[in-house]
Amino acid sequence: MEGSSKSKMDMLDVAPPAVYLPPETMRTFAWLKGVPEVTARPHPSPPDAADSASGEGKKETLRQLVSRQMDSMSIGGLSHMWKASHPLFSFLWAVWSIGCLVLFVMDMNSILRHYFMYPVTISIANQKPSSLEVPAITICPKARVSCRGLAYAVINTSEDELKNISGNLFDKAKCCGAVKNLDEFAEYLNELGCAMDILAAGSLFPGFVTTPENLNEEFEELIQQLNVTERRKILVQANNSIVSCTIGDDQCLDWIEHTPTKGIASTPCFTLFGRLEDGAQIPFKILFSGVENGVSLVLKTDLSDYPASGLAEDSGFVVDVHSAFALPDVYSTGFLVAPRTSTRVAITTRKKTHETHPNSPHINKEKKGASTPTFHVACVLPQSKVLRRPHPYRAKCCGVPIPTACVLPQSKVQRRPHPYKSKCISSWRDTSFHPLLGAEDETFRSSHEKYTQRAKTFPKCGRRRWKCVEEQMKEADDWIKDCSCQIECE
Secondary structure (H helix, E strand, O other): OHHHHHHHHHHHHOOOOOOOOOHHHHHHHHHHHOOOOOOOOOOOOOOOHHHHHHOOOOOOOHHHHHHHHHHHHOOOHHHHHHHHOOHHHHHHHHHHHHHHHHHHHHHHHHHHHHHHEEEEEEEEEOOOOOOEEEOEEEEEEOOOOOHHHHHHHHHHOOOHHHHHHHHHHOOHHHHHHHHHOOHHHHHHHHHHOOOOOOOOOOOOOOOOOOOOOOHHHHHHHHHHHOOOOOOOEOOOOHHHOOEEEEEOOEEOHHHEEEOOOOOOOOOOOEEEOOEEEOOEEEOEEEOOOOOOOOEEEEEEOOHHHOOOOOOOOOOOEEEEEEOOOOOOOHHHHOEEEOOOEEEEEEEEEOOEEEEEOOOOOOOOOEEOOOOEOOEEEOOOOOOOOOOEOOOOOOOOOOOOOOOOOOOEOOOOOOOOOOOOOOOOOOOHHHOOOOOOOOOOOOOOOOOOOOOOOOOOOOOOOOHHHEEEEEEEOOOOOEEEEEEEEOOOOO
């Protein structure tokens, strides 16, 4: 009986052997926990017989305490927690780990889309709640577009006109260095013009001489002569797209046509002339506020185009709104659209009223005919993406700093700090963008509009701000009154 009871006491009092740790590990964890450095023995000593006889509770040794805490801090300790701890705690720990992994993947996806897809949304609006016809919109990408996509377009295009256009878009000074490092284009260097360092300059339209004297006349004749099938369109398909274009829910990439511009005929600019139906051109009908019916453009880039150069370079657009038969002059009337932003553009009308008076323009006049609207564009409004909450507004912001996870009401607009020194851009030198393609005049003027502070707030023009000029038409008694709203940028 006595021997039997002793064996039971031994079973109760003797602690299980602790996990052996080398002395170096013990010193490390003792330093981390702030306890004095101890020297671990290679094997645990048996319990003292006096302690067993006295019946005092067995305390954990320092080695056992450090080992258990190390398991709880390490990833390998999850297996111990699963067996020793409560299953609910283990389940919550697993859910937390998986959630962190999912959020990390979503965040990385957002970062990649932020750097490699540069959306530029152009929303066109009128001051008055009525429809506004926008005959044509010219867009000039001022960026290093996808060299890989342009190279494929040059190689795979059989039509001479499209090949010539793609060849001019392929900026040899900027893209040849990247293409030479890609093995897939090794046998096409001569065709791309990258075998020699001498850059060849070509005309976008053979036989179309772009001199300042006849440029406008040639342009008007060229546009009027082209019909639906003869319009030289850029059809870069699928993954090789240079830009993607949507108007509302409609794709408008097929509407984009190459357009020579005043002074920079070799610059790759594109003009959206509107939908073509049965040979007739239908201009854009941009309704009031223009949010849903705005033109949305995305300039695509590819990280593989820039080997060993880090992230892709900044991009931008110069946009001009003009008549369908007027030569676009983007550096005079156009404006710069910053990348990675949703830009609101206010378009107002300048009324030209035909008025008849036999003697002086300052006496009572009789108005004849309807007013003809012309267009000028407001200053750029850089802002970050507007995150909108689906209707009904039941979702709540979860507090996670991921764009796809938190949504905001429609009335709230998140804006990033203004990236420029002044609110109105007057020159390329005032921005962080540099025109990579040659141009005779780098400067362009911003229109006389007030910088809008809210998405749906546009400047109102009172009587004092209207500046009217009256001119008499040649070989006629009619007077033309041209009024424009002169609101200087603040």
